[in-house]
Amino acid sequence: MASMQGKPPAFNSAVVRWIDKRLPIFTFMHHEYGVFPTPRNFNYWWSFGGIAMVMLITMIVTGIVLAMNYTPHVDYAFDSVERIRRDVPQGWLIQYMHMNGASFFFIAVFIHLFRGMYYGSYKNPRELLWMLGVVILLLMMATAFMGYVLPWGQMSFWGATVITNLFSAIPVFGEDIVTFLWGGFSVDNPTLNRFFSLHYLLPFVIVGVVVLHIAAMHVAGSNNPTGIDPRGPQDTLPFSPYYVTKDGYAVVVFLIFYAIFVFFAPDFFGEPDNYTKANPLQTPAHIVPEWYFLPFYAVLRSIPDKLGGVIAMFGAIGILFLLPWLDTSRVRSGRFRPMFKWFFWVFVIDCLVLGWVGGNPADAEISILGMHIPLLWIGRLATFWYYFHFLILLPLLGKIERPLPLPASIADSVLKPAAAR
Amino acid sequence: MASSSKAATSEGGAGHGDGVGRRDFLFIATGATAAVGTAAAIWPFLNNMNPAADTLALASIEVSLNGIEVGQAIKVSWRGKPVFIRHRTPEEIQAARDVDVSRLPDPEDDAKRVQKGHDDWLIVVGVCTHLGCIPLGTAQGETRGDYKGWFCPCHGSHYDTSGRIRRGPAPKNLEVPTYTFVNDTTIRIG
Amino acid sequence: MRKLLATGVLALPLLAAPAAVFPALAEAGHGPKLLDTRFSFEGPFGTIDRAAAQRGFQIYKEVCAACHAMSLMSYRNLMDLGLSEAAVKGIAAEVQVEDVNDVGEKIERPGKPSDRFKKPFPNDAAAAAANGGAAPPDLSLIIKARPNGARYVFSLLQGYVDFDSLTDQQKAEFGLAKDYKLEEGKHFNIYFQPGEQGYKIGMAKPLSDGQVNYVDGSKNDLPSMARDVVTFLAWASEPHMEARKRTGVRVVLFLLIFAGMMYAVKRKIWADAH
Numbered sequence: 001m002a003s004m005q006g007k008p009p010a011f012n013s014a015v016v017r018w019i020d021k022r023l024p025i026f027t028f029m030h031h032e033y034g035v036f037p038t039p040r041n042f043n044y045w046w047s048f049g050g051i052a053m054v055m056l057i058t059m060i061v062t063g064i065v066l067a068m069n070y071t072p073h074v075d076y077a078f079d080s081v082e083r084i085r086r087d088v089p090q091g092w093l094i095q096y097m098h099m100n101g102a103s104f105f106f107i108a109v110f111i112h113l114f115r116g117m118y119y120g121s122y123k124n125p126r127e128l129l130w131m132l133g134v135v136i137l138l139l140m141m142a143t144a145f146m147g148y149v150l151p152w153g154q155m156s157f158w159g160a161t162v163i164t165n166l167f168s169a170i171p172v173f174g175e176d177i178v179t180f181l182w183g184g185f186s187v188d189n190p191t192l193n194r195f196f197s198l199h200y201l202l203p204f205v206i207v208g209v210v211v212l213h214i215a216a217m218h219v220a221g222s223n224n225p226t227g228i229d230p231r232g233p234q235d236t237l238p239f240s241p242y243y244v245t246k247d248g249y250a251v252v253v254f255l256i257f258y259a260i261f262v263f264f265a266p267d268f269f270g271e272p273d274n275y276t277k278a279n280p281l282q283t284p285a286h287i288v289p290e291w292y293f294l295p296f297y298a299v300l301r302s303i304p305d306k307l308g309g310v311i312a313m314f315g316a317i318g319i320l321f322l323l324p325w326l327d328t329s330r331v332r333s334g335r336f337r338p339m340f341k342w343f344f345w346v347f348v349i350d351c352l353v354l355g356w357v358g359g360n361p362a363d364a365e366i367s368i369l370g371m372h373i374p375l376l377w378i379g380r381l382a383t384f385w386y387y388f389h390f391l392i393l394l395p396l397l398g399k400i401e402r403p404l405p406l407p408a409s410i411a412d413s414v415l416k417p418a419a420a421r
Numbered sequence: 422m423a424s425s426s427k428a429a430t431s432e433g434g435a436g437h438g439d440g441v442g443r444r445d446f447l448f449i450a451t452g453a454t455a456a457v458g459t460a461a462a463i464w465p466f467l468n469n470m471n472p473a474a475d476t477l478a479l480a481s482i483e484v485s486l487n488g489i490e491v492g493q494a495i496k497v498s499w500r501g502k503p504v505f506i507r508h509r510t511p512e513e514i515q516a517a518r519d520v521d522v523s524r525l526p527d528p529e530d531d532a533k534r535v536q537k538g539h540d541d542w543l544i545v546v547g548v549c550t551h552l553g554c555i556p557l558g559t560a561q562g563e564t565r566g567d568y569k570g571w572f573c574p575c576h577g578s579h580y581d582t583s584g585r586i587r588r589g590p591a592p593k594n595l596e597v598p599t600y601t602f603v604n605d606t607t608i609r610i611g
Numbered sequence: 612m613r614k615l616l617a618t619g620v621l622a623l624p625l626l627a628a629p630a631a632v633f634p635a636l637a638e639a640g641h642g643p644k645l646l647d648t649r650f651s652f653e654g655p656f657g658t659i660d661r662a663a664a665q666r667g668f669q670i671y672k673e674v675c676a677a678c679h680a681m682s683l684m685s686y687r688n689l690m691d692l693g694l695s696e697a698a699v700k701g702i703a704a705e706v707q708v709e710d711v712n713d714v715g716e717k718i719e720r721p722g723k724p725s726d727r728f729k730k731p732f733p734n735d736a737a738a739a740a741a742n743g744g745a746a747p748p749d750l751s752l753i754i755k756a757r758p759n760g761a762r763y764v765f766s767l768l769q770g771y772v773d774f775d776s777l778t779d780q781q782k783a784e785f786g787l788a789k790d791y792k793l794e795e796g797k798h799f800n801i802y803f804q805p806g807e808q809g810y811k812i813g814m815a816k817p818l819s820d821g822q823v824n825y826v827d828g829s830k831n832d833l834p835s836m837a838r839d840v841v842t843f844l845a846w847a848s849e850p851h852m853e854a855r856k857r858t859g860v861r862v863v864l865f866l867l868i869f870a871g872m873m874y875a876v877k878r879k880i881w882a883d884a885h
Contacts, residue, residue, distance in 0.1 A: 082683050085849070086683065086850055093855070242880060256870060264859055273756070
């Protein structure tokens with residue numbers, strides 16, 4: 001089958017031929033999604049790109065339908081969301097899909113991102129592919145943040161207030177920038193209106209960057225669990241039907257988990273406070289962002305200086321842009337890097353710790369063996385490790401680590417263990 | 422399943438017969454399941470655009486006829502459109518009945534446009550059948566047109582005291598909504 | 612091996628941190644545990660106990676509605692609770708609703724099923740002024756708006772304690788500050804905002820044994836009434852909860868079967884690739 005690659009497709013339908021001669025979309029689809037040579041050894045971690053795509057489409061479709069009944073006005077926003085839940089036919093379903101879809105979109109994207117980190121998918125020649133992915137992550141965060149403001153509950157309002165106030169840390173212009181973001185002197189109707197407008201726009205920008213992300217991937221070809229390049233047709237399989245069915249199966253399994261939350265625990269990821277209408281005169285006792293922001297929130301809080309905290313927080317994402325050059329190892333896949341492999345998991349745990357710290361009150365303590373340890377210190381240690389991992393460990397590991405011998409080819413790595421079994 | 426996949430392997434690309442038959446059945450069944458699932462998933466999104474429960478709750482309204490003097494008319498809002506309720510004088514009823522129905526643009530008997538025993542109450546949807554303007558003639562002092570009913574200022578349609586089109590571009594008589602008399606002084610529209 | 616050891620040593624401080632997830636947070640000022648109970652609407656198959664919810668509505672109407680609005684509810688919604696159209700019309704007609712007549716004058720007319728529940732106060736400021744500065748919260752979403760909402764409200768209604776009868780030792784157990792003082796117009800509730808200066812609720816004990824008489828002769832002691840009113844409020848917080856769970860069972864079953872089929876298809880397709 002792999003030998004068919006490169007041949008121009010012969011379409012049966014005259015209509016398809018007519019269109020394809022003038023606008024070769026069918027040839028394009030055939031080359032890029034039909035016979036596209038894909039490494040034969042993907043594991044299921046590689047399915048999360050496709051899963052993220054499905055979630056993006058789900059979010060856009062549910063969002064467009066929700067916008068038909070949503071009113072972006074401080075007096076009506078909260079009630080209009082409740083009207084969607086109560087009175088609009090099946091509105092509850094679509095609202096819960098959208099609300100939980102955001103979390104599951106982030107779950108898929110985070111797994112996709114950590115997969116790229118473990119298997120070195122950011123390395124030459126895929127640096128731009130990786131950076132476009134980081135751009136998508138940033139756009140998603142902006143979109144999710146503004147979307148969370150729209151129901152105009154207490155968390156919406158105070159989340160918006162706290163996050164926009166981050167910009168007041170900017171020297172000299174800080175206050176002016178915040179006033180500009182708000183369109184007033186506090187988070188109010190103009191803020192809600194512009195957030196709605198941008199929340200509707202940005203997903204389509206994300207789609208645009210996703211197209212670039214995929215285009216870049218089709219230039220370099222996919223990375224794979226061995227991290228070595230395909231050497232010939234024996235190393236690859238056509239995308240269709242092999243990965244269409246494999247990814248399709250993975251998508252359905254993912255949707256099962258998504259459905260369980262939508263239908264049986266729709267408020268699991270949410271905050272009870274957001275079921276109280278925004279009250280600009282009363283702050284909830286404990287403001288927390290959505291879970292996908294918690295690690296970054298912990299970084300923010302771990303720095304005692306306001307500007308320093310903001311820089312550290314944005315730097316935690318910004319540093320991902322530099323990852324292709326910070327990792328000095330010539331071996332891509334963590335599978336053949338005995339030390340990196342361990343530090344990768346330490347880094348994953350570090351991110352989880354940051355998330356856990358971010359979800360607790362700023363002055364919380366834990367007691368281990370009778371000692372009271374402020375969470376703040378744990379957050380600082382984890383923040384230190386986050387930067388240490390990228391700035392010190394990764395450049396160093398590439399120099400001191402001795403990688404395991406790489407297999408001769410992808411086919412070798414797939415077929416030999418199979419024969420041994 | 423393990424045995425059938427082994428069979429497919431050994432037959433290779435040239436495989437026909439039983440293995441392929443089962444394979445085709447599986448593909449068709451899965452495709453059909455996917456199609457059913459997709460259709461079921463699309464349904465809530467379409468149904469979402471139907472009128473909401475709070476809208477439907479206002480689909481029928483009750484109107485009290487108390488206080489509408491003979492000769493007067495009121496305008497009430499029903500499903501986002503005006504409904505004209507006119508308490509007709511005996512002369513107006515007479516005028517509506519004296520017409521040669523067959524010569525009207527949209528022939529309809531006045532008796533069929535009101536409810537038996539309530540001949541003095543004319544209830545019509547106040548939307549001109551031409552292009553949807555609101556005809557004049559309900560409020561006091563407004564022109565009622567050449568036939569003493571309603572007059573549409575947009576393109577000059579004249580309606581009579583039964584709400585029937587008499588002259589002008591409108592093709593149909595003013596629509597009579599579904600309504601019932603709950604009692605002598607209350608009607609329910611819709 | 613040495614490298615492995617080095618890796619382990621470098622990673623050690625970080626491995627300690629996740630272990631810390633498990634010990635409980637050193638909590639300051641957490642009051643008594645909420646009352647343990649089970650409600651009909653809990654769990655993936657739970658449904659609203661209609662009879663209890665109807666009784667709960669009666670409690671809301673006769674007791675809570677004096678101070679608490681339910682601005683998201685309309686009288687027509689009660690039909691979903693099993694009340695007849697005639698009954699709902701009757702309930703709605705009991706209240707006078709502000710409206711504007713044809714000539715723009717403010718009038719009061721009997722309520723209709725499409726009207727929202729009548730609010731006890733025209734606005735939040737008036738509600739706060741009439742209640743010692745703290746506006747009684749809207750109850751439409753109260754079960755969702757509080758952590759562990761159903762149990763919280765259930766407990767709160769039964770959590771009133773006569774402060775003056777507390778011994779010093781009991782006060783210490785609640786962690787009250789030395790200078791703790793219950794201000795005029797505040798009441799002591801063991802589940803409300805625990806803390807050194809906590810437990811102060813503006814609402815006086817709203818329900819006591821036998822306060823509301825049910826037509827169906829059901830038990831009307833405090834725990835039963837608390838359960839009834841919580842059932843009603845839980846329904847009001849999410850009127851489509853039953854439809855959600857019902858649909859969920861179907862969707863998950865469908866996806867499980869579909870996933871099985873997709874797996875079989877994937878296996879068949881991949882059979883000739885290995």
